[in-house]
Amino acid sequence: MSDEIPAARKKPTLAHRLEYALFRVMEGVLSLASLGTAARAGSLLGLAAWALSPKHRRLVTRNLRIATATEPPDDVTLRRMVRETFVRAGANMIGSQRAATLPPDELRKHIQYEGMEHVLEPVRQGRGVVLVWAHMGNWEVLAQLVREVGDDIRGGPIYRALDNPLLDELTVKRRSQQGAFLFNKHDGFLGPLAFVRDGGVLTVMTDQRAGGHGELCPFFGRLSSCTPLPALVARRTGAAMVTLSITTVGTGQWKLKVRPVPDKAKTPVVIRHLETAMKDQLTDVFWFHDRWRVDTMMPLCFYTKDSPTEAAREAAAPTRFFATLPKGCPEAVAMITTLLELRPDVRIDVMDPGDLPPLPEDPRIVRYPWDPETPEGHLEGFLERCDASHPVPLDFALLLDGNARFARAAKAIGLRSIIGIGPSGKPFTRSFPRPADIEGWRDLAAKLVLTKKARKE
Structure with missing residues (x-):
């Protein structure tokens, strides 16, 4: 269990009260409109966000590129999908409210x-029943699904308490009045299992x-x-999964x-079935969280046991980075080969x-020609072309020669992690001293992939 105090127990601040008041005013205004009108208004807000927020356009584009990497769309289709994601996100959010x-x-x-029979039969x-779903569509309509199963059926989510305690209290109250059972993710899993x-x-x-x-x-x-969690709960309780x-x-x-998931399915199988559900309409998925971001300090590590x-x-889609090698140091190639061994993807x-x-000679290594005399002002565009290839x-960027010009260009195109050898400080997110031999380069590779405990093992 977490020591974090659930949001509902926190004392609301003035900012929380203002946010809550604004929410209730907006809710009151929306109550004058039909659901269709609210969704249309949300679409317009989403379109405005698409036009005004290049930061979020980049994030949604990145996520959709990864989600479609095994069957990539052309550039025109991808841009259309990004725009449609904003429009649908607006419609779904205002429609949910x-x-x-x-x-x-x-x-x-x-x-x-x-597919309701896959819930009704078990x-x-x-x-x-363990219902597996994603941030997708009008989330508020989910409460209606359990009602379709029957008035005597109990249903509810594992949820993360909202940061605003007033909004969290309102949400919990409404869900409870609708017959839902809510389980705070910080309160452990004995309640959900029972x-x-x-x-x-x-x-x-x-x-x-x-x-x-x-x-x-x-x-x-x-x-x-x-x-x-879904596979774990189903395995311990004998529940069906959908x-x-x-x-x-x-x-x-x-x-x-609703689609069935095979009994006793393990997590990789559950995730493949979730992908199938999300592919029903990728532009209805809420792609505004950085789902596949890498760690700034250890970009190839997940911190798992x-x-x-x-x-x-x-993995069918790679984790991708660009690298520079120090001149006159063939030993540095050992770091590249070690990374390929530790992370085959x-x-x-x-x-x-x-x-x-x-x-x-490895297809995972791609030589990308560049002229060292390229003006620094052109490197951002150069990396964008590399990215689009x-x-x-x-x-992320792995600059084994400590190339500060490339580091600044990497930051300019939004790379989250910039690892360097030699120079320290911004824009590098982590720097290391130059290794003295091949073993040092290999050890350095391991530090980007494995936790300290895993390296000792």
Whole structure:
């Protein structure tokens, strides 16, 4: 259990009260409109955000490039998907806020269902159900799904308390009045386990980063730390598992589609089924969180108890970075080869000034020609072209020659991690002294992939 105090117990600040007041005013205004009108207004807000926020355009573009890497769309289609993601996010968010205050019978008119038998059958058999879903569509309509199963069925989510205690209290109160059972993620899992054993329908948001507590497996082909919770709960309780997608089928209209997940499925299988659900409409997915971000200090490490090497062999989409090599130091190639051994899923774009030392003949190493006389002002555009040369975007920079010009250009294009040898300080996120021999270069590679405990093992 976490020592963090749940948001509902925190004393609200003035900022919280102002935010709450603004929310209730907006809610009151929306209550004057139909759900369709609210969704249309949200679409316009989403379109405005697309036009005014290049930062979020880059983030959504990055996420969609990774999600579609195994079947990449052309540039025109990708840009259309990015724009549509903003529009649908606005419609879904404002639509959710309006749906929260609609009577259940009225909300039912805006929802279509498919695959409900996959929830109904186990419930009728007295089994609990673990419902696996993602940040997708109008989240508020999910409460309607359990009502479709039956008034005597208990359902509810594992949720993260809102930062604003007043909004959190309002949300919990409304969900409880609707018959939902809410389980704070910081309160442990004994409650959810008992709930499912007793035949409840537990919804688990499964598309989030799980950090060091997760299980490593591909997510849209990219090695990721994924929550093992759905598989764990189902295994311990004998519950059925299903996935859910929520897609837009018209203005103010959504479709909930349920699919079965095989009994006793392990986390990688659960994640593949979740991908299938999300692919029902990728532009309905909320791609505004940096799901695949790398760590600034150890960009190839997940901080999990297990080494990522074996899991990385299953990845179909690479983790990608560009590298520079120090002139007259062939020993540095040992770091490249060691990274390929520890993380078989990487693709390394090596900047080639024409005098590189011999590199392994490996398709994961790509020589990218560049002229050392290139003016620094042109390097940003150069790296953007390098980034665009593969469906998967660049994740970080590994500057083994301590090239500060490339470091500044890497920061300019938004790379989260910039690792350097020699120079320290900004824009480098981490710097190391230059190794003295081949073993030193190999050890340095391990420091970017493995935790200290894993390196000792």
